[in-house]
Amino acid sequence: GDIVEAVGEAKQSGDDSSNAKLKVRFAPKILSFLPFVWGNYWIIDLGSDYEYVVVGEPDREYLWILSRTPQMEESKLQSVISVVKAKGYDLTGLIRTKQSPAAK
Secondary structure, eight states: OOOOOOOOEEEEOTTOSSSSEEEEEOSOGGGTTOGGGEEEEEEEEEOTTSSEEEEEOTTSOOEEEEESSSSOOHHHHHHHHHHHHHTTOOOTTOOOOOOOOOOO
16 A cells, blocks of 8 residues: 655653653644644553564553564564553554565
């Protein structure tokens, strides 16, 4: 299909001294002063070698499992899914994005 690209800006959340909670906006910069254009982008799980990251938000409506490789090892993905479920996320609508094999 077609490639769709979104460009956003992220900043550290003001209520957290770690780098795990970010605020992200995809709206034009001129609207940056509006609080509702910034969404929560919280790192809720991270691979030991940064091979994957799980990003969610406090209302548990949105979730992304991002991998550095086009395909995650299935056992690793299932382990990540178990962690996410334990954190209260409903994964019935989870969509796996088809990826091309990694270039060699």
